[in-house]
Amino acid sequence: MRHGAPVLTGRLLGRTDSPATEAGIAACVAQAEGLEVSAVVSSDLVRASACAAALGGAATIDPRWRELDFGEWDGLAAAEIDAAPLGRFWDDPDANPPPGGERWSSLTARVAAAVAAVTVPTLVVTHGGAMRAALAGLCGFGQRELWAFDLPYASVLALKVWPGPTPTAQIAGLW
Incomplete structure (x- = not known):
């Protein structure tokens, strides 16, 4: 599940820890109703952890x-960033990371490690980039395909994961 709408929107929020709005938290609670998870x-960012805490338990x-981590761009609106390097980043975020920021391959590696730690049906409250990184690692989607997924705040992406040396997944739902 992507976290609820943050107070700051329209910005590259990586490590910038903007809290979720009350409405954003309520949207996550509504989306989680009826989900059977263990x-x-x-x-650890508050915009996600507050939504998870509101689910009870x-x-x-x-x-x-x-x-x-968007480095020097973190917390900025796209209009505040030089269009040329920003465009190169969106085209190939691994070859063109934000200045002082994280490479796409680093994100996908840490998300892959987090996915490997999941052993029971689990609701993960996370971020759009981490969700796309999971799709890249588990389903093999390329950068262009990843941006074809609309992952609005409080959306749920359900994956059936087959663990193993090369874990794979099937998209079971997106709402």
């Missing part, structure tokens, strides 16, 4: 589910 795991905090 555990809840959350990014104890959530395990795992920083590997954090959003991509």
Whole structure:
């Protein structure tokens, strides 16, 4: 599940820890109704962890589910960033990471490690970038295909995962 709408929107929020709005938290609670899970795991950023806490029960905090670190761009709106390097980043975020930021391959590696730690049906409250990184690693989607997925705040992406040396997954739902 992607966290609820943050107070700050329209910005590259990686490590910038903007809290979720009350409406954003309520949207996550509504989306989680009826889900049958054995555990809840959350990014350590408050916009995700507050949503997980509102679901009731104890959530395990795992920083590997954090959003991509946008470095010097973190917290900025796209209009505040030079269009040329930003465009190169969107075209190939591994070859063109934000200045002082994280490479796409680093995000996908840490999310892969977090996915490998999931052993029971689990609701993970995380971020759009981490969700796309999971899709890249588990389903083999390329950068262009990843951006074809609309992952609005409080959306749920259900995956059936087959663990193993090369874990794979099937998309079971997106709402």
